[in-house]
Amino acid sequence: MSSEVISSGHSACAGCGEIIGERMVLEALGKDVIVCQATGCMEITTTPYPRTAFKVPWLHVTFENAASAASGIVEADRKLGRNTTVVAIGGDGGMMDIGVRALSGVMERGHDLMLVVTDNEAYMNTGIQRSSGTPKYAATTTTPAGSVVPGKREWKKSISRIAIAHGIPYVATASIGFPEDLVAKVKKAQGIKGPKLLHIYTPCPVGWGYDSSKTVYYAKKIVETGLWPLYEIENGKLTISQRPTFAPLEEYFTGQKRYKHIKPEHIKEVSERVKAGWKELEKQEKAGVDLMLLP
C-alpha cells in the first residue's frame, strides 16, 4: 500500500509527526517534483540502500546542504528546459542550525525553490539533543531538566523571521494538525516564483515523550494555545491564518515528558511571551508590511 509519492515500509517511529508532514507536503506538490533531503530521520527511515520509500526523484547529500544542493538542482533543471518544482526539505537541525548558511544563501540568491522545515524541536535522529528549534524549558538529552537547570534556557529561534529578512516572496507557518491550511499553503507557494519557506510543526512522540496516538492532538493543541501561530507573509504582507482560542498552556504541556518538570512560574513566563508575541503579530498584520527592504 502506498501513496503516489511515498510507500509504506519506511521505518519512521509509530506515530511520527514528521513523516506525516513530509507526505502532506509531497502529496500536495504532485509528481513533477525533485526532492532534496537533509540528513535526518526522514532520510534514514526511507532510503536504506538498495531500497527506497520514495517514488519521486530524491537526493540526499549531507546534513547541512539540502538548500545549496537544491539550488544546483533547480539551475540544472532550468538548463534542461524543464520547470520542475524543486523542494529542499529538512528538520530544525538541518535547516535552522547546521544548514542555516545554505538556507540563507539560496534565499538571498533568489532561486526558484521550496524550502521546507519540518520542525520537531530537537535532533531526534541522534537521540533528542537540543537545537535552536527546541523551545525554552523543554528537556532534551543535552538540556536535561536537573535540580538546578529546568531544561533548555533559551527561547526558540524564529526561522520565519530570518527568512523574511531576506525579502523573499512567501513565508508561512503550518502544523500537521491543520492539514487543509498546510496543503493550501504548499500549493500557493508552489505557484510563486522565487524562494519560499514553509515552517511546519511536526510533533515527535519519542523525542517529546508522549503516547504515539497523541501526535495530532499536540499538533492542534499548540496552535489553539497560541504558542505556534499559523500565518503567511506574502510579499511582505502578514496574514494570520487562524486565531488561537488561547487554550491554557497546561493542556499542551501535560502528557509530554520533556515538560514534566515545568513549574507554574515557567508556564506563566511562556504565557506572557505568547501574549506579547500575538500583540506584535496583530500589530504587524494591521500595519500591512513586514518586508525587510533596507539592511
Next chain:
Amino acid sequence: MVKKIAEGSHAVAEVVRLLNPDVLAMYPITPSTHIPERLSDFESDGELDGTIIRVDSEFSAMSALVGASATGVRTYTATSSQGLALMHEVLFVASAMRLPIVITVVNRALSAPLNIFNDWQDSISERDSGWIQMYGEDSQEVADLMVQAYRIAEDKRVLLPVMVCMDGFFLSHTYDVIDVPEDLKGFVPPYKPEHAYLDPKRPQTQGAWAMQEPYFELRKELEEAVGAALPVIKEVHDEFAKVFGRSYGGGAIDVYGEGDTVVVSMGSVCTNLKVLADRLGFQVVRVRCYRPFPAEDVKKALEGKKAVAVFEKDVAYGTGHGALYNDVRACTTGKAVNFIVGLGGLDVPINALEKMCGEIDAMNDGETRWQR
C-alpha cells in the same frame, strides 16, 4: 588555434567557457579568484551559456555542483586551500555518488598560520577522497588538462570527479604564451548521464544510506573505479595529443632526460628540475596523475636506478615524509630520499634545487631534508 600571451587563470577560464558547463558555482578565495572573475566577465558580455551560482561558501559550491551533476548536467568550480578543505565532506559524497564534477584547484598552503601562497597541502590532503587528481607543469598543460579532465570524468568507464591542480601564483597569476583552443573539435561530447539523473519522468533515489555490507561493497567499487580510470587517462592524453598536437609524456607520468638518479616531483617546480636534469645528467619523473597513483609506471621508471629523490610541497604529518615520497617509496626497494620544499610559497630557486640535487648521493636511504 591561437597562441596568445595570457595569465594562467584566464587561460583556464577561456577553456572552461568552451567546455560549456551548465552550472558553475563560485566563491572567492585567493589565488583561485581570477578564474571566476574572468568567467563572470564572459557572462556579463553574453559569452557564457552556463548559469553561475555565486554561492555563500565553498561548502555550498560543492553542494550545488553535486545537486546539478546529480540532476544530469556538466558542472565547474575553482577553489584553493581553505576553500577545498571546507568542501572536504562533500568531496567524498561526489566521488562515491560517481558524479563527474570537474574543478580547478589553484594550490595554496593551508592554515595555520594563515598563508595565501603556493604549496600542495590543500589538494594532497584530499588524496583519499576518491577524486582523480591531475597536476599541470605550466599553464598550457593546465588548460589542456581541463579539456582532458571532462573527457575522463564523463567517460562511461570512469564516472568520477576530477581535480585539475595548478600551482597558485606561479601559474595562476603569471603570463605565458598559451595556445588556447578556439573550438574543442568535438573532443568533449555533451554530457548525457545514464547512471544518475533527477528527472520526474524517470524517478530515482540518489544518496541512500547503507548498512555495513552494501557500504563496504560500494566503497570497494569506488576504489576499483579510481584505479580503472588510469588507462582511460592515458588514452585521453594520447587522443588529445593527436587532435591538438601537444603531448605530455604518457599521460600518467612525464619522463624527462637520462641518468642513474631519478628526481620525482609534480607541478611547476619540474620546469627547473628539467633544466638541471640536462645540466647534471639525471632523470626527471613528473607525476601528472597523482590519483589514481600510477604505481606500475613509476616502478618501471625507477627499475635499476641508483637513487630516487622526491621533491614536494606538502607533508604527510607523522610519517616523516611528504605524501608523494610515501607513494614513490612503495614503488622501489632502492635508495629513496625526500626533499620538502616551498611550503607556504617559500621560493625554490634553481640554484637551491641544484644544491639539493648535489646532496642526493651523500644522503641515507629514507632521509628527509626540509630545504629552506
Next chain:
Amino acid sequence: MVGGVVTKVGSLDSNKTGSWRSFRPVIDREKCIGCGLCKKFCPDVCIEIKDKKAEVDYDYCKGCLICKSVCPVQAISSEEEEK
C-alpha cells in the same frame, strides 16, 4: 548500481512493519463514515478508503493509533496484539 543509485522506487514496501505493532486498530464498519481523516494522518500510509469505509493494511500498520484518536465518530477501537 553505479554510485549507489536506487532505481526501484517505492521498493521499501517490501519492509513489512506490521510486526512492530503492540496494539491493533479495529474499524467498526457500521460506525465508519468514510471521511478519510484517519487516512490523512496515518504516518505509515496504510489506510485506504474502500466503498466509503476505512481499511487498515496490517502488513504495515505500526499500531500508533493516531487513527483512533482522530476519528470523529469513534469508529476505531484498539486491541492488544497477541505476541
